[in-house]
Amino acid sequence: MPHKILVIEDEPTLSRLLSYNLSQEGYEVKVVEHGGEGLQEALQAVYDLIILDIMLPGMNGFEVLTKLRQKGNRTPVIILTARNAEDEVVQGLKHGADDYITKPFGVAELLARVSAVLRRTSTDTAEPAKPSDDKVITIGELNIYPEKYEVVLGGEVIPLRPKEFEVLLYLVQRPGMVITRDDLMNVVWGFDYIGGQRTVDVHVSSLRKKLEMNQQTVQIDSIRGVGYKLVLSKK
Structure with a gap:
């Protein structure tokens, strides 16, 4: 078809x-x-x-x-x-x-x-993922469920778009590491994606705002001219 x-x-x-x-x-x-x-x-x-x-x-x-x-x-x-x-x-x-x-x-x-x-x-x-509550990544105040594309804080879901979730998941799996925009572009959007790095910046900006509105322990820092880094801070 x-x-x-x-x-x-x-x-x-x-x-x-x-x-x-x-x-x-x-x-x-x-x-x-x-x-x-x-x-x-x-x-x-x-x-x-x-x-x-x-x-x-x-x-x-x-x-x-x-x-x-x-x-x-x-x-x-x-x-x-x-x-x-x-x-x-x-x-x-x-x-x-x-x-x-x-x-x-x-x-x-x-x-x-x-x-x-x-x-x-x-x-x-x-191949849609089968939801499973057994697989969870806990970082700071957040519980992240990779197979359900959900981020939960205090029992409430933080609404993220799919690409925002994928960006967060990639950063969470590499805490403290500086991730370049090219790395995020290739992993989240694919090597054949034609759009520019501005797409990455927009999604990270939106993701950062949603995280900061709901909690304070998990933050995304900008590394000027390079990319981004996920850091944990004390409340």
Whole structure:
């Protein structure tokens, strides 16, 4: 069965470019031009990937993405952002986007990113882990359950996105060690991930804020120009 891709894009030339090239690669493509209609389509039908423009009529891409995630829809999303719009990239990743493409872009880059996201998400869901309360990593005030992707503090789950959890788990397994951005990128996102190191920084920043809001013993320090280090501090 071909992968199904939903394109939410209101610029006719770009939507035709996306539809044509994705179809040529064997994907089944549906194009929606309105933000609100795109949200409804994404919620009503099953897609393997959504390509989402930020500037849309009716409801912008950030709103669409936020509502999707709030309703529990975990379909991978690639956002389309303007050149030099780093704030859009950061905001998109914080709202749950899986990757981004900066306009204008080449067909080869588009297809590579689509293939990488689909391959990565297919691998993530191919063999779902069986929950087990027996496997737990305790560090500081936190109990971390690798097979359930859960971090628990005082009986309450700290809500982390999957990639945030994977970043934390990798750091927890190497306490006190300086981990480079490249290491995190390769381990968490994969060697074939095309996105830049900014993706790592955004996820670490979000993870750090969630940890600091809930406890004080486990902290992530930034090592300027290198990467990050997990440290334990006394309360």
